[in-house]
Amino acid sequence: DQQVKQNSPSLSVQEGRISILNCDYTNSMFDYFLWYKKYPAEGPTFLISISSIKDKNEDGRFTVFLNKSAKHLSLHIVPSQPGDSAVYFCAASAPSNFGNEKLTFGTGTRLTIIP
């Protein structure tokens, strides 16, 4: 069963506007969440993370929001730029003996920024 779900396979946004990517999870033990960005023929690259003790984390144009009661997180990109066109993966992990090392990924959302 998919413990991390990205229900929108694709999203198109006009350049300069806000992009909002969504992610839902089912495992209440997850307490650390990450977003990765992936270009074709490359590996995923880390974008931003959030711990469950926070509800928002911001890094430049990227902000991640976490709603624990709804088991939902979202990534906001403002303003969207053509270089943001990529596949975005949401990932989550639960605490273990060594920390939060075991990531469960969603299936990704392909974001296309329209010039």
Added chain:
Amino acid sequence: DARVTQTPRHKVTEMGQEVTMRCQPILGHNTVFWYRQTMMQGLELLAYFRNRAPLDDSGMPKDRFSAEMPDATLATLKIQPSEPRDSAVYFCASGFLGGRVLGNQPQHFGDGTRLSIL
């Protein structure tokens, strides 16, 4: 910039053949992960090592897949015999996991091995 290096980048072979994928983690990282990406399942964790010791391989089909870390600079993933359903992109990632005292760093991914089994 330090990078995770994976070889080969592409591999096409016939079913039944042995396939070996290699990964050089980033120097100083103590944990290595193997993932498989398919259209249907997204990124699935196959196995991972900490300080070269296997910690979890529950995501890996045990009958045909094996993962090893012969030294700190090399991790391998082998499939023998390979089957068409193994066709996917296989990613290696490395990271420093210091646990709750030292903290963890996000995983860094290689660019993957695209495997096609005919």
